[in-house]
Amino acid sequence: xxxxxxxxDESVLExxxxxxxxxxxxxxxxxxxxxxxxxxxxxxxxxDLAETAVLVADGAREGAGPVHRPGPPARRRSxxxxxxxxxxxxxxxxxxxxxxARTVQPVAVGRVERAVGPTRLFTxxxxxxxxxxxxxxxxxxxxxxxxxxxxxxxxxLGDGAEVTIAGESVVRVLRPDGSERWFxxxxxxxxxxxxxxxxxxxxxxxxAAAVLEGRGALFDVRASATESIVRVHGGTVRVVRxxxxxxxxxxxxxxxxxxxxxxxxxxxxxxxxxxxxxxLDPATIGDAxxxxxxxxxxxxxxxxxxxxxxxxEGDLPPVLIxxxxxxxxxxxxxxxxxxxxxxxRFRCRSSRPATICFGVSTQRLGGVFAGKFDVRVPPEAQRPxxxxxxxxxxxxxxxxxxxxxxxxxxGLELAEVYAVSIVExxxxxxxTIDVAGE
Amino acid sequence: MxxxxxxxxxxxxxxxxxxxxxxxxxxxxxxxDTHAAEDIFQSAVVKALSSGARxxxxxxxxxxxxIVCRREAIDWCRRRGRETPGLDEAAVxxxxxxxxxxxxxxxxxxxxxxxxxxxEAPAESRRLLSLRYADGLxxxxxxxxxGIGLDAVYKRLSRVHGLxxxxxxGxxxxxxxx
Numbered sequence: 001x002x003x004x005x006x007x008x009d010e011s012v013l014e015x016x017x018x019x020x021x022x023x024x025x026x027x028x029x030x031x032x033x034x035x036x037x038x039x040x041x042x043x044x045x046x047x048d049l050a051e052t053a054v055l056v057a058d059g060a061r062e063g064a065g066p067v068h069r070p071g072p073p074a075r076r077r078s079x080x081x082x083x084x085x086x087x088x089x090x091x092x093x094x095x096x097x098x099x100x101a102r103t104v105q106p107v108a109v110g111r112v113e114r115a116v117g118p119t120r121l122f123t124x125x126x127x128x129x130x131x132x133x134x135x136x137x138x139x140x141x142x143x144x145x146x147x148x149x150x151x152x153x154x155x156x157l158g159d160g161a162e163v164t165i166a167g168e169s170v171v172r173v174l175r176p177d178g179s180e181r182w183f184x185x186x187x188x189x190x191x192x193x194x195x196x197x198x199x200x201x202x203x204x205x206x207x208a209a210a211v212l213e214g215r216g217a218l219f220d221v222r223a224s225a226t227e228s229i230v231r232v233h234g235g236t237v238r239v240v241r242x243x244x245x246x247x248x249x250x251x252x253x254x255x256x257x258x259x260x261x262x263x264x265x266x267x268x269x270x271x272x273x274x275x276x277x278x279x280l281d282p283a284t285i286g287d288a289x290x291x292x293x294x295x296x297x298x299x300x301x302x303x304x305x306x307x308x309x310x311x312x313e314g315d316l317p318p319v320l321i322x323x324x325x326x327x328x329x330x331x332x333x334x335x336x337x338x339x340x341x342x343x344x345r346f347r348c349r350s351s352r353p354a355t356i357c358f359g360v361s362t363q364r365l366g367g368v369f370a371g372k373f374d375v376r377v378p379p380e381a382q383r384p385x386x387x388x389x390x391x392x393x394x395x396x397x398x399x400x401x402x403x404x405x406x407x408x409x410x411g412l413e414l415a416e417v418y419a420v421s422i423v424e425x426x427x428x429x430x431x432t433i434d435v436a437g438e
Numbered sequence: 439m440x441x442x443x444x445x446x447x448x449x450x451x452x453x454x455x456x457x458x459x460x461x462x463x464x465x466x467x468x469x470x471d472t473h474a475a476e477d478i479f480q481s482a483v484v485k486a487l488s489s490g491a492r493x494x495x496x497x498x499x500x501x502x503x504x505i506v507c508r509r510e511a512i513d514w515c516r517r518r519g520r521e522t523p524g525l526d527e528a529a530v531x532x533x534x535x536x537x538x539x540x541x542x543x544x545x546x547x548x549x550x551x552x553x554x555x556x557x558e559a560p561a562e563s564r565r566l567l568s569l570r571y572a573d574g575l576x577x578x579x580x581x582x583x584x585g586i587g588l589d590a591v592y593k594r595l596s597r598v599h600g601l602x603x604x605x606x607x608g609x610x611x612x613x614x615x616x
Contacts, residue, residue, distance in 0.1 A: 009603065014596035020470055021577040021592070033529035043536040048606075049599050050463035055552065056571040057472030122487065126455050128448065143484055170488050172480065175473075186484060242517070 009045060016046050109173050109181055110155040110163065112136040116372070116402060117151025117167070118309050119144070130310075130318070140175040146188070148290075148309050148323055152361070152372075157181055160195030161203065167361060167416055168290070168327065180204050180213075189222040189329070191363065194235065210258040211240045219250075220363070222330065224287070231255040231271055241266050274337040274413065280304075280326045280433035288331035290418060291324035291430065300387065303349065306421060306428040324430050325418025329363075336414040338362065338395060342437035345392045346419055351427035353379030357420040358393050359401070362412035370406045370413075373398035388431055444492045445499060453496050454483050454503060460537055461500075461507050467533070468511035468524065472571055478510045497538070504534050548606060555605035563598045570595060 012035065019032045035042045112121075115132040122128055124141025132144065138155055146152055146169050153165040161181075165171050169188020176182060179201040183190065192214060194200045200216040207223035210230070217235030221228060230237055232250045239248045241258050246266045250256045254268040282293060283302040291304030306322035328336050338360070346358055359374030375397045382389040400407050414435065421428045445453065454461070458479060466475035482503050486493075493499035508530070525533070556564065569580045570591075577591045584591070 010596050010600040013599050014592055017577070017592050017595045017599070020467075022470070023577070023592075029524065030526065033526040036525060036529040037532050040536065043533055044540075045599075045603070046467070047460075047463065047533065047537060047540070048603055050467050051459050052552070052567070052599065052602060053466055053472055053571040054459050054462045054475060056567045057476070057574075122451070122483075126451060128451065141480055143487075145488070170484070172484055174477070184481075186488060 009041075012039075012042055012045055013049065016042075016049060020049070108137045108139050108158075109176060110138045110157040112138065113154045113156050113162075114402070115151075115153045118147040118311055119151050119153050120147060121145075138173050140173055143170065143172045143186075145170050148311075157195070157201075157203075159201055161200060162193045163203075164191040164193075166190065174206070177204075182206065185221060185223045185228075187223055187225065189220060191220045193218050207258075208242075209260050210242055213238045213240075218252075226260045228258045229255060230258070239266070272334040274335040275332070276337055276339055276342065276435075276437035278328055278332050278336045278414070278433075278435040280331075280417075280430065282430065282432075285326055285331055288327045290326055290416070294429065300349070301431055303429040303431045306419070306425075308425065320423055322421045322425050322428055323418055324420075324428055325416055326430075326433060327416050328414045328435075329416070336435060337437075338409045338412050338414055339437045340395060340410050342395045342409075342435065343392055344417060345390060345432075345434045345436075347385065347388050347390050347431040347433075348382075348419060349388045349427070349429040349431065350421075353382070354421055354424055354426040354428075355379065356382070356391070356426075356428065357422060358391060359418055359420070360398065360409060360414055361416040361418075362406070362409050363415050364406075364412060372401040373409045374401060375399060444494055445496070447487055450486050450493065450499060451483065453499050454479075454486060457500055457503065460540075461503050464504055464534070464537065465507040465511040468508060469514050471574055473574065474514050475511070478507050478514065481510055482506045500538065504537065508534075548610065551606040551609040552602065554609060555602050558605070559598065559602065563594075563601075566591070566594055566598060 015028075015032060015035070019029060036046060112132050112134055114134055119132045120128065120130055121132045121136065121138075122143040122145075124139060129136065132153055138144070144153055144165055146165050146167050148167055151167050155163050155165075157163060163183070166189035169190065170186035171188070171190060172184040172186060174182035174184055180203070181201060182204045184206045186208075190205060192203055192205075194203075194214070194216045202213055202215040203217075205212045205214075205221055207221065207228040208225050209223070209228045212219075212221060212228075212230055214232075214235065214237040217237045218233040219230060219235075219237050220233075221230045223229075230239060230250055232252050232254055234252050236252070237250045239250055239256055239258060240246070241248075243260055248256055248266045248268060250268045253271055255271045256266065256268045258266065280289075281302075282289060282304045283296070285304075289304050292307055294300075294303050294305050296302040304324050304326075306324035308320060308322050310318045311321045344358070344360070348356070350356075355376050355378045357374050357376050359372055361372045362370040364370045375393055377391050377393075382391055395409055398409050406412060417433055417435070419428060419430060461482065462472075462475040462479045465478040466472055469475055469478070485491075485506060486499065486503065491502070493502065556567075566580065566584070569575050569583055570577065575583070577595070578588055581588045581591045586594075
């Protein structure tokens with residue numbers, strides 16, 4: 001490159017360095033914009049500058065290469081691990097390694113204790129694990145998915161605190177901030193139970209609508225793209241509404257609904273008393289329905305149809321299942337309690353006889369995930385009823401899926417209820433589910 | 439469009455990782471915070487994988503990702519009340535289209551060349567870059583750390599960027615081209 005050209009570049013770069021430092025006023029910013037619009041070389045300079053900035057930060061996080069920083073970072077608390085994605089792009093990782101300042105161990109936020117059903121982990125390093133293995137370490141940048149209503153993941157956060165990711169949920173692990181563990185609940189539900197000790201480390205959950213901070217609190221949160229509902233069962237959770245920064249402390253036995261719309265007052269209210277009855281209506285269940293909605297026809301009422309999923313558990317080969325059901329927790333304002341006399345009646349259709357697995361997933365009343373219970377019903381036990389057939393399941397018929405959780409559904413809260421055909425697609429459809437008890 | 443024509447999850451992840459530096463850089467130009475840029479890139483990956491959106495080609499995915507990163511970066515600034523004067527919309531569009539044009543560049547070789555150039559840079563230059571971008575210090579604080587004036591930081595930083603760029607171009611030029 002000619003010297004004159006380099007000098008000219010440096011002049012443009014200095015203007016951009018000032019601009020990016022926030023030192024430019026509106027007039028100077030407009031001048032940089034004009035430069036970018038008019039001069040392709042200026043665009044390249046700015047882009048190269050920005051890419052260098054990103055690579056330098058990556059290198060420091062990776063902690064590889066010669067040490068060259070004099071002390072701890074002034075503004076950042078810890079180095080994330082997402083940048084290990086750069087390790088997948090070998091040259092990038094190597095390029096920035098030269099700038100790193102110190103060797104930093106990867107941050108482990110927790111460890112998977114148990115994963116059931118179709119689950120998936122996208123690691124910060126770019127790996128995809130189908131069926132999350134127990135013992136897998138969770139760090140910043142990792143994303144966990146539980147892909148069906150009856151799947152879940154439990155993780156130990158190291159100090160006795162536990163997080164359970166419910167079915168149909170997507171959770172991202174963020175960089176810890178000091179002792180705070182941060183999670184991004186993209187959608188679905190989480191349960192938190194705190195560790196023992198006088199000063200448990202706080203947990204912060206970010207959703208689309210709210211930021212929740214619990215310190216020693218037992219709580220669960222359910223989030224969609226526009227709304228989050230937090231229920232506190234022990235301790236206090238501080239809720240910050242993201243749209244306007246409104247703050248609310250939610251205490252034990254209270255719940256709060258946080259919406260993206262700030263028009264509503266942000267208030268805590270008592271959690272509703274539990275009920276022992278619930279009914280699935282496919283036409284009105286909306287997002288809480290787990291299946292493909294089929295509207296009523298001249299010959300059949302509205303129903304939900306099963307959809308295919310690959311079920312993976314541990315090292316076992318994956319199994320294709322077809323699942324349909326309902327997220328009762330989302331569909332019912334009041335918790336639905338399972339008692340000794342609870343009976344669940346499923347009214348279904350299918351294209352041919354097959355053994356169907358009927359089940360429920362549960363949580364403790366005012367507490368954390370409590371496991372799944374199911375029963376397999378052969379065709380001969382499915383009672384014909386018009387064009388459909390019915391199965392009634394008593395609470396005593398249900399067997400625990402996980403031996404290390406509750407051994408009976410009695411006394412628990414109904415989270416989800418589902419029907420599954422295994423391997424075969426038998427055109428399984430649900431017309432209604434009735435939960436009844438004392 | 440059939441499923442066979444859409445990018446599957448592995449392909450989406452592969453493409454986004456290949457574009458990671460540029461997507462993060464696009465977010466950084468708005469946030470001016472390398473760690474926020476990293477978070478924004480992560481968020482774009484999660485959205486691409488979990489939103490159910492379908493992409494029939496790499497170009498469509500990358501264009502979408504640039505838009506998502508830019509929007510999230512603007513939201514990030516708004517949430518923190520960091521609305522410093524930015525580039526106007528036409529300039530941003532010019533930058534985005536230039537980034538897509540540069541897709542044909544030898545990105546891996548360029549990064550390798552940059553690595554070598556940084557290794558060869560004087561220790562003081564590496565320290566300057568690290569304070570400014572890895573630690574995220576504003577230039578005023580960098581000046582205090584280094585015991586020099588603010589203008590000197592601007593000049594040194596721009597000179598380091600200029601030298602790195604010249605160094606990279608020199609390494610990428612075919613033999614005998616100088």
